[in-house]
Amino acid sequence: xxxxxxxxxxxxxxxxxxxxxxxxxxxxxxxxxxxxxxxxxxxxxxxxxxxxxxxxxxxxxxxxxxxxxxxxxxxxxxxxxxxxxxxxxxxxxxxxxxxxxxxxxxxxxxxxxxxxxxxxxxxxxxxxxxxxxxxxxxxxxxxxxxxxxxxxxxxxxxxxxxxxxxxxxxxxxxxxxxxxxxxxxxxxxxxxxxxxxxxxxxxxxxxxxxxxxxxxxxxxxxxxxxxxxxxxxxxxxxxxxxxxxxxxxxxxxxxxxxxxx
Amino acid sequence: xxxxxxxxxxxxxxxxxxxxxxxxxxxxxxxxxxxxxxxxxxxxxxxxxxxxxxxxxxxxxxxxxxxxxxxxxxxxxxxxxxxxxxxxxxxxxxxxxxxxxxxxxxxxxxxxxxxxxxxxxxxxxxxxxxxxxxxxxxxxxxxxxxxxxxxxxxxxxxxxxxxxxxxxxxxxxxxxxxxxxxxxxxxxxxxxxxxxxxxxxxxxxxxxxxxxxxxxxxxxxxxxxxxxxxxxxxxxxxxxxxxxxxxxxxxxxxxxxxxxxxxxxxxxxxxxxxxxxxxxxxxxxxxxxxxxxxxxxxxxxxxxxxxxxxxxxxxxxxxxxxxxxxxxxx
Ligand SMILES: Nc1ncnc2c1ncn2[C@@H]1O[C@H](COP(=O)(O)OP(=O)(O)OP(=O)(O)O)[C@@H](O)[C@H]1O
Ligand SMILES: [Mg+2]
Numbered sequence: 001x002x003x004x005x006x007x008x009x010x011x012x013x014x015x016x017x018x019x020x021x022x023x024x025x026x027x028x029x030x031x032x033x034x035x036x037x038x039x040x041x042x043x044x045x046x047x048x049x050x051x052x053x054x055x056x057x058x059x060x061x062x063x064x065x066x067x068x069x070x071x072x073x074x075x076x077x078x079x080x081x082x083x084x085x086x087x088x089x090x091x092x093x094x095x096x097x098x099x100x101x102x103x104x105x106x107x108x109x110x111x112x113x114x115x116x117x118x119x120x121x122x123x124x125x126x127x128x129x130x131x132x133x134x135x136x137x138x139x140x141x142x143x144x145x146x147x148x149x150x151x152x153x154x155x156x157x158x159x160x161x162x163x164x165x166x167x168x169x170x171x172x173x174x175x176x177x178x179x180x181x182x183x184x185x186x187x188x189x190x191x192x193x194x195x196x197x198x199x200x201x202x203x204x205x206x207x208x209x210x211x212x213x214x215x216x217x218x219x220x221x222x223x224x225x226x227x228x229x230x231x232x233x234x235x236x237x238x239x240x241x242x243x244x245x246x247x248x249x250x251x252x253x254x255x256x257x258x259x260x261x
Numbered sequence: 262x263x264x265x266x267x268x269x270x271x272x273x274x275x276x277x278x279x280x281x282x283x284x285x286x287x288x289x290x291x292x293x294x295x296x297x298x299x300x301x302x303x304x305x306x307x308x309x310x311x312x313x314x315x316x317x318x319x320x321x322x323x324x325x326x327x328x329x330x331x332x333x334x335x336x337x338x339x340x341x342x343x344x345x346x347x348x349x350x351x352x353x354x355x356x357x358x359x360x361x362x363x364x365x366x367x368x369x370x371x372x373x374x375x376x377x378x379x380x381x382x383x384x385x386x387x388x389x390x391x392x393x394x395x396x397x398x399x400x401x402x403x404x405x406x407x408x409x410x411x412x413x414x415x416x417x418x419x420x421x422x423x424x425x426x427x428x429x430x431x432x433x434x435x436x437x438x439x440x441x442x443x444x445x446x447x448x449x450x451x452x453x454x455x456x457x458x459x460x461x462x463x464x465x466x467x468x469x470x471x472x473x474x475x476x477x478x479x480x481x482x483x484x485x486x487x488x489x490x491x492x493x494x495x496x497x498x499x500x501x502x503x504x505x506x507x508x509x510x511x512x513x514x515x516x517x518x519x520x521x522x523x524x525x526x527x528x529x530x531x532x533x534x535x536x537x538x539x540x541x542x543x544x545x546x547x548x549x550x551x552x553x554x555x556x557x558x559x560x561x562x563x564x565x566x567x568x569x570x571x572x573x574x575x576x577x578x579x580x581x582x583x584x585x586x587x588x589x590x591x
Contacts (some may be wrong), residue, residue: 074333080463081463081464082463082466085465087467090464090465097460097461098458098461099453099454099457099461100457100458101453101456102453102457106450106453107454108448109450110450110451110462113447113465113466114466117447118446118447119525120446120448123442123445123446124439124442125442126441130446133447134446173465174464174465176465177465216374
């Protein structure tokens with residue numbers, strides 16, 4: 001357990017000097033971050049700063065070209081997305097990626113796939129374990145959908161949901177994998193102020209109800225200032241500032257980066 | 262509770278339909294009321310349904326365009342029939358063992374081929390599977406025991422057309438049940454999720470490669486069984502029976518019936534099997550009508566407008582039913 005101790009808390013995610021280059025372009029360079037258990041952490045920065053790319057490295061979509069990251073005391077650098085999800089990191093996507101032609105509840109059940117197991121033979125012959133596990137999955141999926149107020153339309157196809165609900169469903173699906181760390185990539189994108197307000201409530205609720213650690217990318221400063229305790233700012237692939245939300249948001253360098261000198 | 266009832270209702274209808282179809286054809290065959298050509302086509306429809314269902318698992322549910330189904334069909338046909346020719350078991354048992362052997366050999370083929378093309382997707386996968394299918398066929402031409410280009414003779418018959426149809430029908434039912442049970446399980450959901458969004462599927466821990474291999478293996482298994490049925494029905498097989506045209510024809514059935522729609526695949530397979538016969542009277546225009554019918558069916562199965570219409574009709578029926586229930590309640 002090499003997690004850094006700070007205020008008596010253990011770092012759940014420890015990113016050290018992480019970097020990646022595509023061809024010659026350094027998309028992310030020398031980024032270090034430490035996120036403690038139970039934190040609601042924000043990651044902000046102008047377009048193209050490398051935020052999503054950082055998510056993609058932490059979730060195994062891209063292999064970092066330098067640096068490491070440890071999760072729960074274990075070095076996961078270079079592992080594939082499946083292994084990383086099994087270790088307890090789940091995510092949503094900036095451009096929503098739902099299973100469009102599947103029902104809402106089936107989207108969540110795919111998230112539950114690794115939590116309730118039976119063999120294919122057991123489903124072919126409809127053995128007892130198939131029914132038992134399916135019943136549990138149904139129950140858990142509905143409980144999750146209730147959190148997001150999606151349970152009443154559980155049998156509609158995901159593609160028929162309005163935008164705001166699609167974002168919620170993506171979060172529900174990620175939570176179904178019972179992660180320890182939840183990564184949200186611009187969860188409020190495309191939402192109106194009312195929906196954003198509601199989303200903030202939901203995110204707080206998730207943190208408390210599921211005892212979740214959350215790292216979120218967001219452009220909506222009201223949301224960031226409203227719910228994140230700490231934030232980091234990225235600009236041109238590097239880390240510009242990290243710390244308490246109010247302090248960082250008042251940092252002249254950060255303001256300059258956003259207004260653009 | 263209500264939903265459970267409607268599911269049960271649907272299943273009961275399916276079982277009743279399966280029995281009715283069997284009873285109808287069995288009666289027609291035994292009394293010779295069905296024309297000879299129709300009797301023959303009924304058996305052909307059986308293995309076509311099996312082929313379409315198994316390809317639908319690969320193309321419709323997993324979303325991988327495989328054009329190598331004829332290859333698995335051939336592997337099953339040859340291995341099962343070679344066993345059948347050389348075995349002295351009672352013919353009924355021999356046929357079932359042959360089906361198992363044919364299915365297994367084809368499944369091994371599916372496993373090996375899918376393991377070697379895990380990195381390919383889309384058009385590339387289509388081309389390579391097509392090539393694999395043709396490779397299997399060329400391979401059969403040169404190895405011993407297959408009869409080479411002149412074909413494999415003396416495959417035992419199951420007796421009457423009625424017997425052949427009955428045994429084939431058993432395998433149709435088995436195929437329907439197995440594939441239905443797979444697609445309505447956690448594995449089926451995982452497979453469909455890969456089709457809908459592979460990156461998202463991986464992000465929730467779905468092992469894409471493992472599922473690709475599983476799906477190809479299961480799909481090939483049933484294609485192999487279809488091959489064994491073909492062999493025991495025409496009693497003679499040759500490499501020409503398994504050209505890539507067969508793969509395309511089965512793909513047409515899957516597309517017509519609707520991707521990921523099992524009942525659709527069954528209906529489309531039956532219609533396509535009988536279509537050339539139905540159109541025999543119009544000899545001159547047969548191919549033209551055939552093509553037009555295919556296009557119309559494709560539109561009916563896949564056009565968004567018609568799908569929307571169907572959905573609307575469904576809602577209307579539901580409303581009517583609800584109203585009727587309410588009236589009863591009042
Ligand atoms: N696969 C890739 N190949 C090449 N360049 C890439 C790739 N992925 C990201 N980049 C580049 O990396 C840089 C950072 O992109 P990224 O998507 O991480 O930005 P972001 O901070 O998420 O921006 P936004 O707020 O617009 O979502 C961009 O210049 C982008 O073009
Ligand atoms: Mg981004």
